[in-house]
Amino acid sequence: MFPGAKIIAVDDEVDELEKIVSSLRKLGLACIAYNYPDELPEEFPNGSGLRVLFLDINLIGGASPDQDANVFNAPVSLIDRLVSDSNGPYALITWSSTDLHDRLIERIAATASLAHKQPFYSKALSKDEYSNAPEKLKEEVQKIFSENAPFGALLDWEKRVCRAGETVLRDVSGLALEFEGASASEKMDRMLSKLAVDAFGKAHVEAHVFESVNEALMPLLGDALNIQFNAESDDGIWKTAVTKHDETDGLGTAAISKLNTAVVFEASDTFVAYRRGAVIELPEAWCEDEEFERRFGAKPSQVRGGILKLEKPKKPAWVLIQAQAACDFAQGNVGPLPSY
Numbered sequence: 521m522f523p524g525a526k527i528i529a530v531d532d533e534v535d536e537l538e539k540i541v542s543s544l545r546k547l548g549l550a551c552i553a554y555n556y557p558d559e560l561p562e563e564f565p566n567g568s569g570l571r572v573l574f575l576d577i578n579l580i581g582g583a584s585p586d587q588d589a590n591v592f593n594a595p596v597s598l599i600d601r602l603v604s605d606s607n608g609p610y611a612l613i614t615w616s617s618t619d620l621h622d623r624l625i626e627r628i629a630a631t632a633s634l635a636h637k638q639p640f641y642s643k644a645l646s647k648d649e650y651s652n653a654p655e656k657l658k659e660e661v662q663k664i665f666s667e668n669a670p671f672g673a674l675l676d677w678e679k680r681v682c683r684a685g686e687t688v689l690r691d692v693s694g695l696a697l698e699f700e701g702a703s704a705s706e707k708m709d710r711m712l713s714k715l716a717v718d719a720f721g722k723a724h725v726e727a728h729v730f731e732s733v734n735e736a737l738m739p740l741l742g743d744a745l746n747i748q749f750n751a752e753s754d755d756g757i758w759k760t761a762v763t764k765h766d767e768t769d770g771l772g773t774a775a776i777s778k779l780n781t782a783v784v785f786e787a788s789d790t791f792v793a794y795r796r797g798a799v800i801e802l803p804e805a806w807c808e809d810e811e812f813e814r815r816f817g818a819k820p821s822q823v824r825g826g827i828l829k830l831e832k833p834k835k836p837a838w839v840l841i842q843a844q845a846a847c848d849f850a851q852g853n854v855g856p857l858p859s860y
Contacts, residue, residue, distance in 0.1 A: 525552040529574035530598060531615065532556040539651035540574055540615075546654040547661065556594070568604045571675060572664065573639075575599075577616040577624055591620070592627045599628065603637040609671050611664045612639035615647045641668050665757065673761035676754055684744035688737060691744075773832060795842065800859070802838040812838075 527544060529551050531537040537553050544551045554560050556579045579594040595614075603610060612628075614621045621644030628634050641664055650657050665672030696704070696711035715736035716725045725732050771779070805811055809819045816823065820838065824830045840859040848855065 525550070526569060527551040527572045527574070528570055528602060529553045530556050530560075530579070530602075531574075531576040532579045533576075536576070536615070536647055536651060539647075543651065543654040543657045547658050549661070556598075560598075568606045568608070570603060570607055570610050572611050572613065572661070573599070573602060574613045574615070577614050577620050592624055595624060596627055596631055596634070599637060600631075600633050603634075605636060607637065609640045609674065611641040611668075612643075613660070614642070614644050615651075616644050618644045620644070640671050669757055669760035670762070673754075673758050676757055680748040680752070681745065684741060684748045687744040687747070688740045691740065692737070796844050798842040800840045800842065802840060807838055 527549055529537060529540045529544075530553075531540065532555065534555050537555055541551050541553045551574075556576070575595055575598065577595050578591055579598075599612075612625075614624065616624075621642070625639075625642055628638065643660065643663075645657075645660060650660065665675065692711060693708070696708045699707040699710040699714075701707035701710060712733050713725075716729065716732035719735035720728055720732035806815060807820060809821075812823075813819050818827065820835075824834075824836060830836065843858050843860050
């Protein structure tokens with residue numbers, strides 16, 4: 521129900537674990553702590569969005585640092601369980617000697633199941649030196665961002681997006697108090713129902729409850745995002761993070777296509793053809809020169825080279841984009857569905 525944890529700490533010693541959590545708490549950082557192995561849940565809920573993992577390497581009592589298989593199996597297995605495939609960037613901080621840390625990172629890099637779960641930053645810290653020194657720990661946490669400015673900038677962006685969402689929730693909750701109702705929940709129901717009807721019209725709300733409310737909330741979120749992006753200083757991290765803009769991009773055609781698709785289209789298996797913005801693959805028969813020209817006034821090659829001025833690809837995939845006006849959709853009247 522709630523977003524996943526941003527910081528997780530794992531240690532087999534309760535006292536040491538409490539020192540980590542206490543130090544992070546003094547920095548205003550929330551942390552989920554697991555005492556290994558007793559407190560580890562079978563499944564980790566909300567397993568995405570982890571940004572910092574504090575991990576004790578020697579989690580098996582009595583294991584010798586020279587016994588790599590025994591020492592590293594537990595932390596490698598934990599990383600595989602804690603970091604989901606959809607997690608995104610995270611930093612790994614280990615409580616260990618530098619030698620053990622370096623060997624663990626080599627093991628992580630060589631583990632096939634962790635191919636897409638590699639930390640963007642890692643460092644070994646001594647428990648004795650940092651567990652009772654919150655200011656020193658704060659400096660190390662800050663280095664995660666300063667020494668990796670591109671990732672730090674993305675995390676700064678993520679923080680602003682989260683705060684924008686919090687602003688929308690606060691404003692909508694305040695407006696809901698204006699409605700009649702026996703309880704706060706009933707008032708919020710009336711508030712969300714009002715937003716849904718305004719966005720999709722009464723004829724469509726029942727079949728598209730979430731989509732209709734989301735349609736109404738998106739402009740509010742857009743305003744909140746603009747405020748967040750302009751209200752706070754970024755401490756210069758973005759200038760440090762983005763420095764290759766004069767270089768020719770080194771991306772391949774496939775990567776560029778994927779990036780452009782992600783920017784322009786929202787990919788979803790739940791979209792249906794009659795929804796506004798739906799992208800529909802053109803029937804194969806319509807892509808033949810004669811049929812294409814009859815329907816769109818020019819052959820595919822003429823549209824690609826003469827109108828769109830595209831060098832690549834030579835044979836693009838042609839699609840229709842449903843472009844019905846929002847007001848027409850909300851009214852629910854029967855009529856043609858225009859497409860581009």
